[in-house]
Amino acid sequence: MRLDRVHTRRLPLAAAVLLTGLVLAACSDPLSTIEPKSDATQTVQNVYVIVFWLAAVVFVGVLGATLILSIWFRERPGRVASQFHGNTRLEIVWTLLPVVILVAIFIPTATAIVDLEPDPDDLPPGTVHVEAIGHQWWFEFRYPDLGIVTANEMHVPVDRPVYVTLRSEDVIHSFWIPQLVGKVDMVPGRENAVIFTPNEARDEAYLGQCVEFCGTSHANMRFRVFVDGQADFDAWVEAQLAPPVAAETLSELAQEGAALFQNPILALGVTPCVGCHTVKGTPAVGLIGPDLTHVASRSTLFAGIRDGFASSEDPERVQRELERWISDPDDIKPGVTVRENGMPAWGEHLTSEQITALVAYLRELQ
Amino acid sequence: MATAAGTLAAPAVQAPSGIWAWLTTVDHKRIGTLYGVSGMVFFVVAGIEALLIRSQLAVPNGEVVDADLFNALFSMHALTMIFLGVMPLGAAFFNWLVPLMIGARDVAFPRLNALSYWIFLSGALMLNASWLLGGAPDTGWFAYAPLTENTYSTGRSMDFYTVSLIILGTSSLIASLNFIVTIINLRAPGMTMFRLPVFVWMTMIVAWLLVLSLPVLTVGLIQLYFDRNFTTNFFIPDGGGDPVLWQHIFWIFGHPEVYVLILPAMGIVSEVLPTFSRKPLFGYGAVVFAGISIAILGFAVWSHHMFTTGLGPVPRVVFSATTMTIAVPTGVKIFNWLGTLYGGSIRFTTAMYFAVGFIATFTVGGISGVMHASPPIDTQQQDTYFIVAHLHYVLFGGAIMGIFAGVYYWFPKFTGRFLSEGMGKLHFWLFFIGLNVTFFPMHFLGVSGMPRRIYTYDAGLGWETWNFVATLGAFTIAAGMAVFLWNFFRSMREEPSAPDNPWDAPTLEWATSSPPPEHDFDVVPVVRARDPVWYDRDHGIAPPEPDPHEHIHLPPPSYYPLLIGVGFTLIGIGALSHLALVALGAVVVIYGIWGWTLEPTGAEPAAGGH
Numbered sequence: 022m023r024l025d026r027v028h029t030r031r032l033p034l035a036a037a038v039l040l041t042g043l044v045l046a047a048c049s050d051p052l053s054t055i056e057p058k059s060d061a062t063q064t065v066q067n068v069y070v071i072v073f074w075l076a077a078v079v080f081v082g083v084l085g086a087t088l089i090l091s092i093w094f095r096e097r098p099g100r101v102a103s104q105f106h107g108n109t110r111l112e113i114v115w116t117l118l119p120v121v122i123l124v125a126i127f128i129p130t131a132t133a134i135v136d137l138e139p140d141p142d143d144l145p146p147g148t149v150h151v152e153a154i155g156h157q158w159w160f161e162f163r164y165p166d167l168g169i170v171t172a173n174e175m176h177v178p179v180d181r182p183v184y185v186t187l188r189s190e191d192v193i194h195s196f197w198i199p200q201l202v203g204k205v206d207m208v209p210g211r212e213n214a215v216i217f218t219p220n221e222a223r224d225e226a227y228l229g230q231c232v233e234f235c236g237t238s239h240a241n242m243r244f245r246v247f248v249d250g251q252a253d254f255d256a257w258v259e260a261q262l263a264p265p266v267a268a269e270t271l272s273e274l275a276q277e278g279a280a281l282f283q284n285p286i287l288a289l290g291v292t293p294c295v296g297c298h299t300v301k302g303t304p305a306v307g308l309i310g311p312d313l314t315h316v317a318s319r320s321t322l323f324a325g326i327r328d329g330f331a332s333s334e335d336p337e338r339v340q341r342e343l344e345r346w347i348s349d350p351d352d353i354k355p356g357v358t359v360r361e362n363g364m365p366a367w368g369e370h371l372t373s374e375q376i377t378a379l380v381a382y383l384r385e386l387q
Numbered sequence: 388m389a390t391a392a393g394t395l396a397a398p399a400v401q402a403p404s405g406i407w408a409w410l411t412t413v414d415h416k417r418i419g420t421l422y423g424v425s426g427m428v429f430f431v432v433a434g435i436e437a438l439l440i441r442s443q444l445a446v447p448n449g450e451v452v453d454a455d456l457f458n459a460l461f462s463m464h465a466l467t468m469i470f471l472g473v474m475p476l477g478a479a480f481f482n483w484l485v486p487l488m489i490g491a492r493d494v495a496f497p498r499l500n501a502l503s504y505w506i507f508l509s510g511a512l513m514l515n516a517s518w519l520l521g522g523a524p525d526t527g528w529f530a531y532a533p534l535t536e537n538t539y540s541t542g543r544s545m546d547f548y549t550v551s552l553i554i555l556g557t558s559s560l561i562a563s564l565n566f567i568v569t570i571i572n573l574r575a576p577g578m579t580m581f582r583l584p585v586f587v588w589m590t591m592i593v594a595w596l597l598v599l600s601l602p603v604l605t606v607g608l609i610q611l612y613f614d615r616n617f618t619t620n621f622f623i624p625d626g627g628g629d630p631v632l633w634q635h636i637f638w639i640f641g642h643p644e645v646y647v648l649i650l651p652a653m654g655i656v657s658e659v660l661p662t663f664s665r666k667p668l669f670g671y672g673a674v675v676f677a678g679i680s681i682a683i684l685g686f687a688v689w690s691h692h693m694f695t696t697g698l699g700p701v702p703r704v705v706f707s708a709t710t711m712t713i714a715v716p717t718g719v720k721i722f723n724w725l726g727t728l729y730g731g732s733i734r735f736t737t738a739m740y741f742a743v744g745f746i747a748t749f750t751v752g753g754i755s756g757v758m759h760a761s762p763p764i765d766t767q768q769q770d771t772y773f774i775v776a777h778l779h780y781v782l783f784g785g786a787i788m789g790i791f792a793g794v795y796y797w798f799p800k801f802t803g804r805f806l807s808e809g810m811g812k813l814h815f816w817l818f819f820i821g822l823n824v825t826f827f828p829m830h831f832l833g834v835s836g837m838p839r840r841i842y843t844y845d846a847g848l849g850w851e852t853w854n855f856v857a858t859l860g861a862f863t864i865a866a867g868m869a870v871f872l873w874n875f876f877r878s879m880r881e882e883p884s885a886p887d888n889p890w891d892a893p894t895l896e897w898a899t900s901s902p903p904p905e906h907d908f909d910v911v912p913v914v915r916a917r918d919p920v921w922y923d924r925d926h927g928i929a930p931p932e933p934d935p936h937e938h939i940h941l942p943p944p945s946y947y948p949l950l951i952g953v954g955f956t957l958i959g960i961g962a963l964s965h966l967a968l969v970a971l972g973a974v975v976v977i978y979g980i981w982g983w984t985l986e987p988t989g990a991e992p993a994a995g996g997h
Contacts, residue, residue, distance in 0.1 A: 050849030052836025054767040090728040102665035103730035115722040133763040192534040203766020210624025213697035232770040240841030355454040
């Protein structure tokens, strides 16, 4: 009984701790869903705040009532249960009360649904158009107006609307950048779209990831978004449009690697590098795997799961990981070799010297 | 058996024991026990799968299992919990209780009842056989196309999925029709529809949900099977099919399925709360109609699982509205349970702990459900751990807590023995604390953006602490289950000591002995009020005297249900291997049906040679 009293008194405190915990838990986490950095996520947040507090009231009310009734009406000497079957007035009240709460949630919900819906025929001026294409297990990003093709890394200018059309080459994936835009699925045979205007340029990347289960390495399908100031964005565009390093300026080892990369019959019965990958300005024009024209300029490798040459403080480590990847990609991202059109495990076909040369080449594709 | 059935001098002992008696039983109580034991076994199996999942995720970059095994584990955890754990546990209560609660001596079709169990067992074993025969399904229980098609799911795992779910669905369909007919036709005199215990109402609603939703799933499963084995293109975009069609089909089944899992628990709680509050259920009519409303609305909300699929703003608005509407009848139920506590003299037995715990934890799941009923919010919560938290509050905090309330409540009726209250309360606290420690932090993980169904995650995303805490919680739940199992086996070794009505409960099952005789009631009771046992007690109505000349007609045991179940198994194995086995299985099924129709049902007392 003493214990019960303590519990009752502590209830508001416990509820407060719980709620602040929920709010604070996600703050400053890179994938936080409640730190909006775009108009789209802010719209969601505005609805969320309303719903959260209404939910909090119901939570405290119902759980508090359960606890108090359980303690108050527990068996004790002299208590006799009152025999009654119900109360119509109460039934009406507690049917209508939720209705009122739900209407309070539904109206901002419906408004937000309409606000968030992109209208492809009436995009705001200055919109940057990106095509995002899901693959098992990486993201391809194309900028049709700019002629850029890249992978697992998007750059967008701050304060300009970004219109992203979403497609899939194989199974269903889902496109999500928690701080910038809520998730929408990438469905094969369909085209979806999102629109958002990022409002905070920063050096640190916004993290994105696939959130529809898409097979073995679903967990390893991530991407990064850089929201740049207009000047930085323009510089990035220019760098992406530049042709890759000229063959004659490559180091000797990289030239050896380039030759391997471009060899159409690298190993008997195995699709060579050029069968799947593109490096612009070279014979490599494959369309199955990621475009590697500027692979060394990217901040991550293997779809956001390892640092890339551009971001790592230890390029030798990146070199080793990339060698490991080419040798046996399943070791880093399970399922890659066995999926349809998967990456071969080149360790079975090439010497480690050859793989080192290949990586030396890729490393110079700035 | 025929000799015993002829008179009321029936011995108190149950029908013959031994394996053959169990294999040929058509007694609803024994079938209920079979369902219950099977459900508990698979509940433990799925729990072990959950522990492996939580072990893998306890720390970043965990290395307990690899990616493919992890994907199979979370898929099989869901399939096993839903189809082989919670559903058969619900069926155990339906079987045991419906005839007793309505004053009947068995279900309407006892042999069909046995058949549905044997088909269930066949499907359950087949689904789990996939672990040994080429890999368990690993595309999630929802099995979104085209990941499930041949191109992306090589091997047999998805065929095990389609075939065993078709078999399991057949079992549920048979059982559902049986219970609908039983409840409508076999009620004792005076047991009007609005005197039915709420649990029986919930049983009938669940049965209707299954009858209406399972055929949809079966169609989808057959389409998927054809896509994989006969090169059709129902869900393959390159062939003109549509993967989103699968999602519609699956969730038109899948959402009512959620209510199939939770309504039995709601029914159980609606029985336990009045008994231990020592007063009638508050707002019986409201609770029943709320259940019916939930079931009807349950068919109008499936697309809320697809808010991020890209259906366009109009469906999002409409399905958001219908989904939120379900909160109204759900709220009505919760408020009526609270109204039942109000004014009571509450006896806190273990069953009551679980029932009150159910109200609290189920409410949490209901509230978070309303949050992602709002599609904009859902774009930030769908497929994150927030949803994992939500669904486990509904299914563990709701369905499982309700089921254990029922286990402790009816255990004396089922077995004639009591479970230890001390160990029961320990079990409750381990479950209650464990489930909150496991699942509440998952809200935080979801808000921090952790996706579902990832086998690995990096450090530095703010997910380490709560993942570790959740894993500790999962093992706390496992400890609770260990306490329960110990309690169970300890109790089963004791001599039966339970009186007919140990809890002073109001419903008819307490008007017969514990455990009940094979024929349930010596005299079919006459029902005069909604809480018949309390009414008779308060009005001094003595139990009626048995009529020594009455012939109690009980169906004799039959092995044909088992035989037909074996036939179904052969058809299933054939669908996974060679068509010749399908033909053989069909012959066995047809032979079984033939024998079944010609089998004497024991309708003529003289035929027994008494």
